[in-house]
Amino acid sequence: MDKLTERLARGDPAAFADLYDQCADRLHHYLCLRLGSRDDADDVLQEIFIRLVRGRKRLASVENVTAYLFQMTRNEAIRHASRRPRARRTLDSRAPDSLAAEELFCESSAADAESRELAESVARGLSLLAEEQREIVDLHIYCGLGFRVIADVLGVPQGTVASRYRAAIAALRLSLTRELS
Amino acid sequence: MTTFDDDALKRLTPRAAPLELRARVLGSMERELPGRMARTIDFALFAVATAGLAASLAFAVWSASDTADRLAQALGPRATPTSIVDISADIARATDPETARELTRSLVAASMPTAHNRSEALQYPPVSSELSVPN
Numbered sequence: 155m156d157k158l159t160e161r162l163a164r165g166d167p168a169a170f171a172d173l174y175d176q177c178a179d180r181l182h183h184y185l186c187l188r189l190g191s192r193d194d195a196d197d198v199l200q201e202i203f204i205r206l207v208r209g210r211k212r213l214a215s216v217e218n219v220t221a222y223l224f225q226m227t228r229n230e231a232i233r234h235a236s237r238r239p240r241a242r243r244t245l246d247s248r249a250p251d252s253l254a255a256e257e258l259f260c261e262s263s264a265a266d267a268e269s270r271e272l273a274e275s276v277a278r279g280l281s282l283l284a285e286e287q288r289e290i291v292d293l294h295i296y297c298g299l300g301f302r303v304i305a306d307v308l309g310v311p312q313g314t315v316a317s318r319y320r321a322a323i324a325a326l327r328l329s330l331t332r333e334l335s
Numbered sequence: 336m337t338t339f340d341d342d343a344l345k346r347l348t349p350r351a352a353p354l355e356l357r358a359r360v361l362g363s364m365e366r367e368l369p370g371r372m373a374r375t376i377d378f379a380l381f382a383v384a385t386a387g388l389a390a391s392l393a394f395a396v397w398s399a400s401d402t403a404d405r406l407a408q409a410l411g412p413r414a415t416p417t418s419i420v421d422i423s424a425d426i427a428r429a430t431d432p433e434t435a436r437e438l439t440r441s442l443v444a445a446s447m448p449t450a451h452n453r454s455e456a457l458q459y460p461p462v463s464s465e466l467s468v469p470n
Contacts, residue, residue: 167364167365170361170364174364178351178356178360179349179352182350182356183349183350183351195352200359200360200363207367207368208367258349272346272347273347276343276344295341295344296347323341326344
């Protein structure tokens with residue numbers, strides 16, 4: 155069977171459907187975190203896949219299509235935020251209260267109070283992180299990307315990704331422990 | 336919750352993209368893909384080719400039906416071949432002038448090259464009617 159990138163480059167609709175099924179949920183979550191709005195995330199995700207189809211010839215030479223897609227998504231989120239003042243605020247280095255737990259986590263509507271509390275606490279904690287830390291936490295924990303792929307996506311050394319992640323976890327631990335105590 | 340660690344983050348389930356978004360995105364991708372464009376172009380080419388073929392056929396039919404008329408108008412009626420005149424003369428001698436004229440009409444019509452023999456043959460009665468029967 156052909157590689158996914160070759161099928162994508164040929165314009166095989168089933169290959170694009172496969173790619174959507176593999177990545178859409180993770181990309182959408184990342185966009186929600188960056189833009190602070192599920193509606194904006196919907197629009198941007200659609201725009202990304204349209205751009206991907208239009209530039210499909212380039213995909214034949216792409217080694218890691220997931221990293222490429224996240225890179226595109228990041229660029230598109232930045233472009234979108236530059237056009238939308240509300241989203242731009244979310245992309246500022248610190249954006250308290252801009253992330254709603256119900257937009258990020260299923261547990262926000264869970265029956266048990268402990269899960270709901272955890273979802274709200276983590277959403278608040280993420281809001282308090284610097285943007286570059288928040289982004290790495292989301293890419294690693296919720297999008298399932300390794301540090302090496304994250305480094306490719308962000309265009310920074312892998313060591314930088316690892317140190318930012320550790321700093322983010324320490325900051326989250328501090329803020330959530332303080333909140334819970 | 337009393338402590339926080341990585342596992343606390345991992346216990347949360349990220350919300351998925353809306354289900355209806357899939358159809359929207361796949362639909363917009365399909366509109367951009369070459370298969371659809373090729374199908375559209377194929378259909379357009381087929382329509383143009385069909386229209387062209389129909390126009391050609393119509394012109395060919397019109398030409399075929401009209402050529403003989405226009406030739407006849409331009410050049411006058413076609414002369415009755417000598418061989419037919421000779422045969423008619425022999426038949427007139429053997430039978431009667433009316434029978435010879437009828438047979439001449441039939442022979443002239445049969446010698447026409449198109450499917451409109453009969454209608455064109457009717458334009459030649461002057462030739463056959465002028466046929467003189469030798470005494």
